[in-house]
Every structure is written in structure tokens, then in C-alpha cells.
Amino acid sequence: NAGVTQTPKFRVLKTGQSMTLLCAQDMNHEYMYWYRQDPGMGLRLIHYSVGEGTTAKGEVPDGYNVSRLKKQNFLLGLESAAPSQTSVYFCASNPGGSGSYNEQFFGPGTRLTVL
Amino acid sequence: QKEVEQDPGPLSVPEGAIVSLNCTYSNSAFQYFMWYRQYSRKGPELLMYTYSSGNKEDGRFTAQVDKSSKYISLFIRDSQPSDSATYLCAMSASGTYKYIFGTGTRLKVLA
Numbered sequence: 001n002a003g004v005t006q007t008p009k010f011r012v013l014k015t016g017q018s019m020t021l022l023c024a025q026d027m028n029h030e031y032m033y034w035y036r037q038d039p040g041m042g043l044r045l046i047h048y049s050v051g052e053g054t055t056a057k058g059e060v061p062d063g064y065n066v067s068r069l070k071k072q073n074f075l076l077g078l079e080s081a082a083p084s085q086t087s088v089y090f091c092a093s094n095p096g097g098s099g100s101y102n103e104q105f106f107g108p109g110t111r112l113t114v115l
Numbered sequence: 116q117k118e119v120e121q122d123p124g125p126l127s128v129p130e131g132a133i134v135s136l137n138c139t140y141s142n143s144a145f146q147y148f149m150w151y152r153q154y155s156r157k158g159p160e161l162l163m164y165t166y167s168s169g170n171k172e173d174g175r176f177t178a179q180v181d182k183s184s185k186y187i188s189l190f191i192r193d194s195q196p197s198d199s200a201t202y203l204c205a206m207s208a209s210g211t212y213k214y215i216f217g218t219g220t221r222l223k224v225l226a
Contacts, residue, residue: 004158031212040123042203042218043159050212058213090158101147101166104205104214106158 002026004107006091012113013081021076021110023091030096032074033058033104034066036087043090049074050096081114088112118142121204121217130226134191138204138217141185145206145215148180150189153201153219162202163189194224 007022023032034046045058047066055066063085065077074093078085089110094102121138128134136150146167151159163178165171165187171178177190187206191198204217 035216040218042121043205043216045213048212101164101207103161103164104149106160108158109156 004091004093004105006089006107006110008110009108010111012115013078014115015082017081018077018079019081019112020078021089021091021112023074023076023093023107024072025074025091025093025105026072027093027095027105028071029093029105030071031094031102032068033092034064034074034076035090035092036060037090037109038087046076046089081112083114086112086114116141118215119204119206119217122220123218125221125223127223127225128194130194130196130224132194132224134194134198134222134224136189136191136202136204136220136222138187138206139185140187140206140215142206142208142215143182143185144208146209147207148178148187149205149207149214150176150178151203151205151216153203155200159203196224196226199223 004025033048035043049055049068052071091107094104119140149164150162152162153159168182175192179188201219201221203219205214207214
């Protein structure tokens with residue numbers, strides 16, 4: 001079991017460029033999440049998905065788009081990168097199902113710098 | 116006011132000390148309370164979780180939840196240099212998909 005993997009690990013973009021971050025999980029989890037982590041801000045939820053083909057906005061969705069075409073993959077897109085999107089991005093997944101606790105598993109992160 | 120408040124530290128302690136990490140929250144609907152450990156340049160990993168009020172112990176770690184005060188704590192006994200990391204509290208309400216994280220407390224245990 002690889003758990004949650006993220007591609008790429010590092011990336012430097014110029015303002016206005018676009019890119020896609022890939023998250024993959026091999027645990028057959030229903031729920032997947034994208035967070036960004038900035039100094040002094042903690043983990044902030046960008047978008048999340050509660051199942052294949054569904055996505056929803058989190059706390060800071062502006063400037064990002066997501067897709068979940070396959071259950072195991074959750075893609076985060078930046079259409080026109082801005083310096084304010086310089087951050088460390090974490091993907092997470094959990095088994096899903098309401099009414100009980102589900103452990104959240106995190107990927108190793110992608111460090112993105114926008115110049 | 117943020118839903119979850121956590122002292123960012125940094126907190127430096129000598130090896131063997133008892134460490135107390137804390138979070139306060141404002142949403143009375145939170146039922147699940149988690150502590151994550153995050154080593155430098157790594158993803159967070161779950162350390163412990165507690166449902167509703169009470170204590171939970173796992174080895175050198177004890178998690179406490181006081182819902183009446185909206186206050187949670189993580190105690191680390193006999194702290195080790197390998198405990199040096201950032202500790203994040205997180206909370207969620209029953210039936211929701213979202214987890215709300217504190218900003219994290221950076222801990223350094225000095226050998």
C-alpha cells in the first residue's frame with residue numbers, strides 16, 4: 001500500500017502559468033481533500049470530494065479547480081498562477097461515511113513557488 | 116475569531132520533560148478531536164483522536180477533552196528529541212466531511 005501519493009513534490013511557476021497537481025490513493029477511500037498550508041495559517045481546505053464525480057468548495061477555493069473522474073485520483077488545477085498561491089499543498093483521504101470518525105490520511109505534500 | 120485557536124509556539128523543553136499542548140474552540144457541535152504530528156517537510160500523521168469528552172492514553176501520550184470549557188490538550192510524558200515536530204489539533208462535527216485544523220504548535224525537545 002502506497003497510501004496517498006502526490007505528484008510533483010516540488011514546482012516553480014511563473015505568474016500566469018498553469019499546472020495540475022495529482023493526488024492518488026490506493027485505499028479505496030470515498031472522500032478526498034486538498035489543503036494548503038501557510039506559515040501561521042495552519043491547514044486550510046481548498047476543495048474536497050465525497051465521491052467519484054463530485055466536488056465541493058472549501059474555505060479558500062478561489063483560483064483553483066478540481067476534478068475527480070476516478071475514485072482513486074483527485075486533481076487540483078491552477079489556471080493562472082499568482083504569487084499568493086505559493087504554498088505547500090497537501091492531499092488527504094478518508095474512508096467516508098457520516099456519523100462516525102474516519103481517520104484522515106495525508107500525502108507528503110507538494111511545495112509550489114510562484115514567481 | 117477563528118473556530119480553533121492554537122498557540123504557535125515554538126516551545127522548547129529539555130529531554131524528559133512533560134509537555135502540554137492545547138487548543139481552544141468555539142463550535143459546540145465538534146464531537147471528534149484529533150492530534151496530528153507533522154515532521155519538517157512531511158505530511159501530518161494522526162497521533163490520537165478522542166470522541167466527545169474525556170481522556171485517552173496511548174503510551175507516553177494523553178489526550179484530554181473538556182467540552183464544557185471548549186478546551187483540548189495533548190500531554191507528552193518523558194519527552195524525547197524524536198518528539199520534535201509541529202503538533203496540529205483538528206476537530207470535526209458528527210455527520211460532516213470537514214476537519215478544522217489549528218495552526219500548529221512547533222515543539223523542540225533538547226537532548
